[in-house]
Amino acid sequence: MKTAACFVYFLFVTAMSYTQSEPNYDESKVPKFRVPDPLTTFAGEGIGSSAEWEEKRRPELYAFFEGQVYGKVPGTLEEFSFKLLEEDDNAFGGKAKRKQVAISLKKNNRSLSFNILLYLPKGSTDAPIFLGYNFHGNHTVTTDPKVFITQAWNRNSDDLGIRDNTATEASRGARKNRWAIEKMLDAGYGLATIYYGEVDPDKNDFSDGLHSLFYREGQQRPKPNEWGSIAAWAFGLSRAMDYLENDVNISKVIVFGHSRLGKAALWAGATDKRFSGVISNDSGCGGAALSKRKFGETVGQINRSFPHWFCDSFQQYNENEKTLPVDQHQLLALMAPRPLYVASALKDEWADPRGEFLSAHYASPVYALYGKEGIVAPQMPRIDQAIHKTLAYHIRTGEHDVTDYDWENYIAWAKAFVE
Ligand code: GCU
DSSP: OHHHHHHHHHHHHHHHHHHTOOOOOOGGGSOOOOOOOTTBOTTSOBOOSHHHIIIIIHHHHHHHIIIIIIOBOOSOOSEEEEEEEEEEEEEGGGTEEEEEEEEEEEETTEEEEEEEEEEEETTOSSOOEEEEEESSOGGGSOOOTTSOOOOSOOOOBTTTTBBTTBOOGGGTTTTGGGOOHHHHHHTTOEEEEEEHHHHSOSSSOTTSTGGGGGOOTTOOSOOTTBOOHHHHHHHHHHHHHHHHHHHSOOSOEEEEEETHHHHHHHHHHHHOTTOSEEEEESOOTTTTSOSTTOOSSOHHHHHHHOTTTSOGGGGGGTTOGGGOSOOHHHHHHTTTTSOEEEEEETTOGGGOHHHHHHHHHHHHHHHHHTTOOOOOSSSOOOTTOOBOSSEEEEEESSSSSOOHHHHHHHHHHHHHHOO
16 A cells, blocks of 8 residues: 555656646747647638638637637626716826726626726827726826725735735836836827726635626636636726727727736737727737747646636646647637737747747738738747737847837837727
8 A cells, every 4th residue: 555655656746747847948849739720620621711710710719719718708797887986187297188987897796896097198089098907006007196096905016015915005106117108198099907906806716806796606616618817807808898988989999918917908809809909918828829839838837827817628738738729829810800919028938939929920811811911921020120010029128028119119000000
């Protein structure tokens, strides 16, 4: 018995050291793999037109990502309402109108409310808007003293002075470097932002947040093919879109997200065609990067570190990417023909910049069906040499972050491509 126990332990340790091995950052160790063709159906049929794509291929890819990766939303809301909390016509030194609005969602006698902070260029009646989640609260994106401090659960951060999972005045403006609000306003764009933790707290606990509104009697967590947190965040972005359509006269909304919130922005763009454009900033594994390259973060690693992000069914691909019938370029292709910008950072190897680039490249044939240009050449562009097409890409100097360089490019590209 003892020997058998030892043997089982040995197997366990060996399996663990295999599954939790160091991430690969060596291009020569990227496995050989077949890139699933966006233009051949699962049954092997070729797709030759945008009509065939929309009728046959897009729906089956969408169904796969919905049921096996991000998870299905189990039902619809019973009530949606919004309430103006505060507004000011002279925000940002007179450049903007500011609004803070509470959006309330109700189902099964449970409710959830989150705040949206809006800056609209002053005097403009139908400005295009960038919509994106922030990581620590609306008050962190600007030093504007009127922005409410979130009351919701917040990840502790020494840098931002967030302790006891509660934000305070100490973090006001602490992330303003990631939000070039003045540049947006000067270019005639508005910003709408939401603290993602108000929609679903980013922890492996399904008792709170949006999921809990949808539970049936006795249910405590989503079923294996039901939504994880990324899908819940994407759902929240669509509810923000409902609000924007109802309350402000907008011409277009471009959904944006960085990192895990870039994954959410991509899924929101795929699930909701009302978004006129989509921006993925350093979204990496489970976002823009190809999974089958297994470079930097892998499916197994992301599912172990963040078991609540994807649906449980996605775990069958841990250390098993080769059996995935799709890859993330096909998620990107779900945005077509709408403008999509994929951006990477040179030092962000964990997110696999080359995998993000190739994903944009392999999604481009779908854009071509609509006569739209994407990333045609298979070689990565030089650092800081952005390619602006309907499907755009850049890799910039620096770290995993959102910088002025990123925003300058997003704004210039949006002006040229987001109709
Ligand atoms: C972790 C995670 C990434 C994610 C990132 C972020 O690094 O592994 O997948 O994109 O956090 O959201 O900052």
